[in-house]
Structure formats: structure tokens, C-alpha cells
Amino acid sequence: MRSRSSDDAQANGTAAAQRLIIAAVKRIPRGRVSTYGEIAQLAGLPRRARLVGTVLRQTPSSARVPWHRVINAAGRISFPENSDAHRLQRKRLEAERVQFVAGRVDLRRYGWPDRAASLDEWLWGAALKR
DNA sequence: ACAATGACGCCTC
DNA sequence: AGAGGCGCCATTG
Numbered sequence: 001m002r003s004r005s006s007d008d009a010q011a012n013g014t015a016a017a018q019r020l021i022i023a024a025v026k027r028i029p030r031g032r033v034s035t036y037g038e039i040a041q042l043a044g045l046p047r048r049a050r051l052v053g054t055v056l057r058q059t060p061s062s063a064r065v066p067w068h069r070v071i072n073a074a075g076r077i078s079f080p081e082n083s084d085a086h087r088l089q090r091k092r093l094e095a096e097r098v099q100f101v102a103g104r105v106d107l108r109r110y111g112w113p114d115r116a117a118s119l120d121e122w123l124w125g126a127a128l129k130r
Numbered sequence: 131a132c133a134a135t136g137a138c139g140c141c142t143c
Numbered sequence: 144a145g146a147g148g149c150g151c152c153a154t155t156g
Contacts, residue, residue, distance in 0.1 A: 014153065014154090017153090035138085035139090036137070036138050036139085037138065037139060037140095040138090047139090047150095047151060047152080048138095048151080048152070048153085049137095049138040049139060049151085050136065050137085050138050050139090050151070050152065050153075051138095051151095051152070051153060052137075052138080053136075053137030053138065054136080054137075054152090054153060054154065055137095055153095056137055057136090057137055058154090067137080070137075071137090072137080072138060072139080073138075073139055073140085074138095074139090077137085078136095078137045078138075079137065085137080089137095
């Protein structure tokens with residue numbers, strides 16, 4: 001009985017971290033995106049943004065994890081523009097109606113969870129903005 | 131065991 | 144706004 005419940009507490013050992021990260025990514029709603037850092041935060045692993053990428057990289061496509069909904073804090077896809085991975089991710093996001101403007105996704109609009117940088121702007125948004 | 135790498139992020143210029 | 148520098152930290156060589 002490998003009582004690894006103690007590991008889970010800290011989620012230091014990567015096995016536990018991996019589980020937590022995958023679970024967080026699965027929560028991202030269709031048509032929305034999240035960032036590596038945000039997912040790490042949600043998984044209870046602050047400061048481990050890079051680990052999120054590492055875990056996703058090691059996760060086989062058969063796991064059916066919506067990895068394409070994870071982008072970087074700049075609102076950009078973290079794969080080289082001219083790579084197949086980049087094109088695939090962008091294609092999948094656009095298929096979910098996530099819009100790209102100048103190769104970038106507006107996190108205020110598609111970001112998940114809702115990041116009301118300014119509750120005021122979220123409430124009054126368009127109205128104030130003009 | 132040590133050094134390099136990277137699906138990152140934040141702070142400065 | 145964009146680019147560079149540095150911190151973070153698990154994985155790789």
C-alpha cells in the first residue's frame with residue numbers, strides 16, 4: 001500500500017502534480033483559454049508555470065486533455081509560429097470560436113477563470129471604454 | 131552530480 | 144508596445 005497521500009499534500013513529487021495539472025486543464029470550458037501560470041495556480045502549484053508545459057508535453061493525446069486551451073500570459077501560443085503544433089493549436093481554438101487578433105488572444109475576453117482585472121471595467125466595460 | 135533546456139512569467143528599459 | 148534579462152524548477156543530456 002504505497003501511502004503516497006503524504007506526497008499529495010505538497011504535490012512535490014511530480015506524479016501528484018501531474019494529476020492536479022491535468023485536472024485543472026480539463027476544467028477549462030470550451031471556447032475559453034487559460035494560461036500556464038493560471039493553471040499552475042489553480043492546481044495549487046503557484047510558480048510552476050513551466051511544469052504545466054512539461055506535463056502537457058508528456059501527456060499523450062489519448063488522454064483527451066484540452067491542452068490547446070492553454071496559452072501563455074501574453075495571450076500567445078507558445079509554439080513557434082511556423083510549427084505544426086502552433087497551427088494545430090490555433091486551428092482548434094478558432095474552431096471553438098476563440099478569436100485571434102494580431103496573432104494574439106484577448107485574455108480579458110476569452111480568459112478563464114474570469115479575471116476581472118477591474119470589476120468596474122467588467123461591469124461597465126464597453127460603456128466606460130468608449 | 132553538474133550543466134543545459136524549456137508548451138513560463140514578471141520586471142525593466 | 145516590444146525586447147531583453149532574470150528567476151523558477153522539473154526534465155534531459
